């Protein structure tokens with residue numbers, strides 16, 4: 698009797714409950730698939746340089762009576778070791794931005810400092826390619842967040858702009874304040890005159906390990922994790938990152954972050970106590 702009464706009462710809800718349950722399972726299955734893909738990708742990415750190192754060390758042993766070949770192989774071993782190191786470092790960075798709450802040690806961060814740091818990080822590579830870097834509109838802008846994470850995010854965008862551009866082009870970084878209903882946003886746009894990204898790749902470039910051209914990415918020391926880190930940092934700061942691009946002409950990656958309104962108050966000279 699009771700069971701019947703209960704089931705009669707639940708019945709109208711029943712189909713919704715089942716639907717929710719199915720949605721939950723689908724989501725759980727999707728997350729599980731993403732995790733499995735990630736582990737498979739990491740294994741593959743780690744195995745590639747390790748395999749190369751092993752082959753190269755054999756080649757060195759076989760070439761012991763040819764010093765020139767030994768030097769050449771040793772140079773390639775060094776490249777593979779560098780790749781391995783940057784891959785491990787980016788994996789650590791990614792896991793850090795995914796596990797730490799960035800807003801735990803949030804502070805007002807000066808945008809001009811973030812930009813200067815990002816430019817510094819790429820100075821050598823830009824110099825080799827004679828790429829001009831210019832920044833504007835960043836004075837007096839402050840974002841609210843974790844300094845290290847924000848520096849890593851902007852650094853990745855500028856690094857990509859330099860990496861995926863031909864020699865003698867320009868990389869521009871522009872900042873501005875944009876009014877928004879929930880509080881002003883700070884926009885930092887990184888524009889290059891590089892190879893661009895086709896429409897079908899535009900959303901996918903933010904996925905972990907997704908690269909439009911794996912060979913090119915590897916050649917420039919890319920790991921395919923940079924934009925995944927940027928996207929995560931933006932989202933966890935209550936912001937976003939978007940991309941505009943025209944193939945063969947260039948790309949603009951735009952970071953939008955909450956502005957640190959409190960900063961302006963804090964920087965006002967203190968009242969004099971007379």
Ligand code: ADP
Nearest residue numbers: 857858861902908909914919920921922923924
């Ligand atoms: P990577 O380490 O390969 O640079 P990212 O996650 O930073 O990894 O970027 C993913 C892919 O997106 C790159 O391999 C490249 O194909 C593409 N990409 C990123 N930034 C740019 C850019 N500014 N111009 C053209 N392609 C880009």
